Amino acid sequence: MSKALIIDDETQMRRLLRMVLETRGHEVCEAADGQLGLQEAAFHRPDVVLLDLGLPGLSGIEVLKRLREWSDVPVLILSVRDQEAVKVEALEAGADDYVTKPFGTAELLARLNVIQRRRFTRQSPQITAGALVLDLLHHEATLEDAPLKLTPTEFALIKVLAEHAGRIVTQNQIIRQVWAGQSSDASEGLRVHINHLRKKLGETGPKIVNEPGIGYRLEAE
Template sequence: MSNILVIDDEPQIRRLVRLVLEGVGHKVREATTGQDGLVEAASRQPDAIILDLGLPDLDGVTVLRRLREWTLLPVLILSVRDAEEDKVQALDAGADDYVTKPFSSAELLARLRVVLRRATPANDPVLECGPLRIDAAARLAWVHGEELSLSATEYSLLRELARHAGKIVTHKHLLATVWGPNATSQSQYLRVYVSHLRKKLTERGFPAEGLRTETGIGYRLQVPMEEGR
């Protein structure tokens, strides 16, 4: 299965997570501090990281930002903090998903499957939407030939919108597809990531109106009209 790094200072949580993950065949490594977690991530190159926010030396968001300086490894936050602002801050810093403690084994495994699946290249064809081009096999996207720097979640969101270019894609569909079936009520995920995605697209010359908000329904990636039309 996959190699998972668990960064958490609570022995009981680490023990429980290890039992759950090893029970379905994953291999698990542990770190009890943020600094040790960064070292383990760099040296072991796990397939995904489960990260607590309340670490004894570094705040989990700081650890996440340092990880995002050099890797797009999937990061699943596992934290007792359940306020919306904490979730948004972690997602803003580059987290792929967020699970609150206490948690069910089934939910943790489901969320982990989703982030691992997003990190695996899909067999979709190359997608094009005006000046936007997406190569699913390489997990890369370009606007006017200039590569976009996207997190794993931003890429998955953009690919799903591009697969339905010109059509409204509902909040529920995007949340279920990109974050998993248990995230369909977490609309703050979309607000954060669509904002980031729109900014990165427009910085490369994709029209701002090309990623449209359909109020109360969802989002639409609109194929830009050719110049002069």
């Protein structure tokens, strides 16, 4: 049984989330503030955390930063704040996805399923994202079992996205990993390479979805 931790100061929201998660077979624990949330995370070792940003005491961002010091548990942000800057800050602090309140139950469960599935072992010699397979040892890619010719930059870029398939990866996160030290000049190059990758992946490969003002998400069946 999967364990879910809800960290939210609104009693009604915690009650709603508990009902939704328990009907899907999750074991649920909850906390009404950030400090208690960290304690619950350490004690229960949940499989997923649903975290509000507007918490009393420690902010949700601070909770996330402290949690990431010792845990890689998937974290889904649930917040009424829909500004791009806030979303980018949360994602770069280590959130796996961001859902704006109010939200639909179907969307919430779908996002949870995706971030729980996306736990790749980065040392693995192979990453699979739908019909796309990346051989990390030989820096080769195949699409539907046929060789896919990628430049070194394209391979590095799709690797970053595939490692976090289903998750938004911010532009800054991508640039830091693919173009280290070039964050001020690489944004245009990123867009160009994304367009090239989309053409090469075509209709059969995983889709690279643009999250305007934030980054990109690789979606694969």
